Amino acid sequence: MSGVRALVILAAAAGAAVLLYLLAPILTPFLLAALLAYLFNPLVARLERWKLPRAAAVGLVFFLLVAATGVLLLFLVPMVSRQIVVFAGRVPVYLDWVQTNLVPRVEALIGEPLPVDFVQLREAIVANWQQVAKILRTALTQITASGMQVVLWLVNLVLVPIVTFYLLLDWNRIVRATLELFPPRTRPTVARLTGETDAVLSSFLRGQLLVMLALAAMYSAGLLVIGLELALPIGLLAGLVSFVPYLGFIVGLGTAGVAAYLQFQDPSLLAWVFLVFFVAQLVESYVLTPRLVGARIGLHPVAVIFAVMAGGQLFGFLGVLLGLPAAAALKVWMRHVHRSYIAPPEKPRRAPRRARQANPVP
Numbered sequence: 001m002s003g004v005r006a007l008v009i010l011a012a013a014a015g016a017a018v019l020l021y022l023l024a025p026i027l028t029p030f031l032l033a034a035l036l037a038y039l040f041n042p043l044v045a046r047l048e049r050w051k052l053p054r055a056a057a058v059g060l061v062f063f064l065l066v067a068a069t070g071v072l073l074l075f076l077v078p079m080v081s082r083q084i085v086v087f088a089g090r091v092p093v094y095l096d097w098v099q100t101n102l103v104p105r106v107e108a109l110i111g112e113p114l115p116v117d118f119v120q121l122r123e124a125i126v127a128n129w130q131q132v133a134k135i136l137r138t139a140l141t142q143i144t145a146s147g148m149q150v151v152l153w154l155v156n157l158v159l160v161p162i163v164t165f166y167l168l169l170d171w172n173r174i175v176r177a178t179l180e181l182f183p184p185r186t187r188p189t190v191a192r193l194t195g196e197t198d199a200v201l202s203s204f205l206r207g208q209l210l211v212m213l214a215l216a217a218m219y220s221a222g223l224l225v226i227g228l229e230l231a232l233p234i235g236l237l238a239g240l241v242s243f244v245p246y247l248g249f250i251v252g253l254g255t256a257g258v259a260a261y262l263q264f265q266d267p268s269l270l271a272w273v274f275l276v277f278f279v280a281q282l283v284e285s286y287v288l289t290p291r292l293v294g295a296r297i298g299l300h301p302v303a304v305i306f307a308v309m310a311g312g313q314l315f316g317f318l319g320v321l322l323g324l325p326a327a328a329a330l331k332v333w334m335r336h337v338h339r340s341y342i343a344p345p346e347k348p349r350r351a352p353r354r355a356r357q358a359n360p361v362p
Contacts, residue, residue: 021314028315029156031322033163039206040065040164041171058168062161080232087230087259094262101265193336197329205325207292208243214288215239215280219252222276226269230259238277242284243324244304253277303327 020027040061047057167174182190216239223231238252256273304324311323 029159030163033160033167035322035325036160036164037167037171038201039209041168042202042206044168044171055169058165061168062165076232080236083230083232097262097265189336193333197332200328200332201325204328207289210292211284211288212239212242212248215242215248215284218280218283219248219256219276222280223256223273226260226272226276227264228256228260228273229263230256234259244308245301246281249277249281 043061044054044057047060048054052060179187179191179194216236218235219238220232220235223235228234234252234256237255238248240248241251242248253274256277257270260269260273261267304327307323307327308320309323311319311321311326313319315322
């Protein structure tokens with residue numbers, strides 16, 4: 001009977017996975033809303049402990065979230081767009097500098113001319129920039145002309161906050177109802193595993209999100225002080241990819257180094273770029289991560305990269321966001337399966353022998 005039950009559970013899990021894959025396009029706003037509700041539920045619970053009704057706590061959290069999003073859209077997005085446009089307009093100037101200054105040095109170093117026609121390369125890049133702009137304008141026109149796409153986008157935009165609000169409002173009730181779906185004898189095990197999963201995800205998701213935002217702010221501020229024109233895009237990019245250990249440092253340092261060398265044409269400024277990323281990495285390693293994240297989720301960096309790429313391949317952008325949390329949760333449950341059904345039972349340990357007392361000599 002246990003074998004039949006295991007097959008039924010396995011078939012149900014496989015069917016649920018196939019159903020999720022087929023419904024992925026319409027599940028995106030609901031899963032994103034569930035993720036937001038999970039992230040902000042501790043804040044709502046803390047406000048409840050301060051004698052604030054749950055509905056009022058959810059409303060206050062939503063007000064703060066909308067205000068932060070508005071500030072982001074009003075100030076940060078235009079600044080990033082402006083810096084990217086300025087950089088795109090100066091690409092031909094940078095190519096001319098590479099041809100007249102960098103190429104002769106490289107050719108003198110290797111002792112032979114480079115097999116690259118930089119005049120043709122410059123013309124091709126300029127033409128491609130114009131072509132990219134044309135493609136973007138055409139795509140924007142097509143999206144605008146397609147009323148259905150606009151309607152779906154607006155529906156998702158409105159649906160996410162509405163679903164998030166109701167999930168936050170009834171979060172505790174939903175958790176209890178979900179636990180009651182399991183048989184009574186398995187509820188303690190499910191509750192324990194859910195608690196372990198929540199401990200892993202809460203320490204990673206909320207903490208790592210704060211670490212990413214702090215790193216993006218430090219990178220951007222440091223590069224702005226140096227005077228780099230692409231400070232905000234590079235800082236944001238380095239902060240966003242910092243969920244993989246040292247990837248943000250490597251990507252940000254390489255991108256900022258190239259951009260600084262092209263802009264200032266002074267190798268001495270590369271030391272300041274390195275100093276910005278080195279100091280930020282020290283702060284992340286010794287202050288931010290120990291305080292905000294705590295113990296890592298225990299996934300190897302290769303597993304982290306694979307989880308993100310696999311999630312993106314299966315569910316698109318939402319899969320990129322949920323791939324790493326899903327991998328962390330899967331590790332907790334697989335560890336339970338291995339401990340309960342695969343690993344040999346531990347042998348009972350013998351009690352330590354007590355020291356024998358010498359009998360008195362008769």
